[in-house]
Amino acid sequence: MRIISRYLAREIYSATLLVFAALLMLFAFFDLIHELGDLGKGDYRLVKIFGYVLLSLPGHVYELFPIATLIGSLFALAQLTAHSELTVMRVSGLSVQRIALSLAKAGLLFMALTFVFGEFIAPLSGRAAQELRLKATSSVVAQEFRSGLWVKDAGSFVNVEEVLPDTSMKGVKIYEFDPDFSLRAISYAKRGEHVSENRWRLTDVAQTRFESGRTVVSKLPEAYWHSVLTPDILNVLLVVPEQMSAWNLYFYVQHLSENKQKTTRYEIALWSKLAYPFAVLVMIMLALPFAYYQGRSGGVSAKIFAGIMLGLGFHLLNRLFAHLGLLNDWSPMFSAIFPTLVFFCAAMTMMWWVERR
Structure with a gap:
């Protein structure tokens, strides 16, 4: 079992890294194209544009972790299914739950990295990127x-x-x-x-x-x-709650509460920060039954397309419930955690269905 766990982890890590490399190159290219529109504005030259793009990458890494993990896991498991390796594992006596446990162990590393990027690296690099751009394009x-x-x-x-x-x-x-x-x-x-x-x-x-x-x-x-000052500059200076660390969000919520100010938006962002690493684990759990179920209904490209659709669905559901919770004064914890719970229940239901087959 230990050998199989290491083998599955290696396959998922390599596939996820490949997906990350492709997605980050794509997002970096989009950022570069967008920033070239301000080339020559003030002291904003090519070197500083490249610096801004590089400093923005950790933020993209944090945002893409669930999607990249889902696509990478689907890709790896689709390859195993195509070569009948997953079938051999099940015939050898491994249940879906045992395989899922191995995937969960592999996903713990992704959870830790998601937390580290979201709490320490992305907020600092994002602020540094905005300050670099602001100082280059304005004297403010x-x-x-x-x-x-x-x-x-x-x-x-x-x-x-x-x-x-x-x-x-x-x-x-x-x-x-x-x-x-x-x-x-x-x-x-x-x-x-x-x-x-x-x-x-x-x-x-x-x-x-x-x-x-x-x-x-x-x-x-x-x-x-x-x-x-202009609205564009204020948008740069204003740190949106989603880009703040959980530590800073907690203390800022306390500060707003002490001053009798509304805290809903920041509380939703805080709970989302805490739930986001677990979303990575849920995506891996979702990839296993989905890949197995689709074993005979499409190739690797179909799995990747399905992973992109599921990832986008999760991202949109997260944003939707954050806005609905803010508009309707729902519980911040419910607004932040409900989308992850929905996908977790879907993964468990599909695992149960695959096991019954």
């Missing part, structure tokens, strides 16, 4: 803290409490300095909306100006603000 310098997003804008420092999905801003504080780095004015706006290029409309504005030994306070229902 920014950093995100617990107090919100801080941006250097010419002679001002801007603090934004929250960037909404439509790239409008809530709680905008603008600290203006003169050429001698003396504080000249502090402005606070409850909301900021992008009007045109480098122009924002601020509403409910309270401004404090420091003028030759006196302080002038004024309140305006509306004001216009010229800034190098």
Whole structure:
């Protein structure tokens, strides 16, 4: 049994690595084509474009783990079925459950790698890629803290409490300095909306100006603000919950709770981060009965196509339930875990059906 487990693991590892290489080359090519549209913008040259593409790869590795594992496992098992090796294993007395246990042991490595990439490598490399692109294409310098997003804008420092999905801003504080780095004015706006290029409309504005030994306070229902900030830059600066590590998500959820803010989106992302490594194991479990069932109904190309469809179905179901949970205030744990449970139940049901045959 140990020899068979090692043999199955070797076949699945080699097939999955092959699939990963193909998919990563494809995604890197798409990223390269997309970034070439900004070639020559500021200091964004070919070297930095290639750097951005390379730094984006770990994020793709994390996203592709379930799909690549499913396709690689289907490919490996289809090859074993085509050469009757899987049939010989079953005739020799190995049940579907024993073979599945061997596949599960092989999948533990993929689970660990998924966790490592999602928790440590992808968030850091993704942030580094965005910072590289931002610095090359714009003079804006920014950093995100617990107090919100801080941006250097010419002679001002801007603090934004929250960037909404439509790239409008809530709680905008603008600290203006003169050429001698003396504080000249502090402005606070409850909301900021992008009007045109480098122009924002601020509403409910309270401004404090420091003028030759006196302080002038004024309140305006509306004001216009010229800034190098644009919605595209905010999209780059804004770290979406799905790209944050589980550790950072946990503490950010605590921070939002303490400030009486809505946490649903971040809780769904947190539970998704915890469930995602197990999805890799579920994909391997799903590959075994599916490959066996399709043994006489199609070749390797059919298995690969089926794997792509199943992987896309899993990805779309994950996204769908994340959005439905956010819209309907479902339990974050249910919204994040339900798609994985559906595919796990499907895998168990198909294994039971194959065993009965």
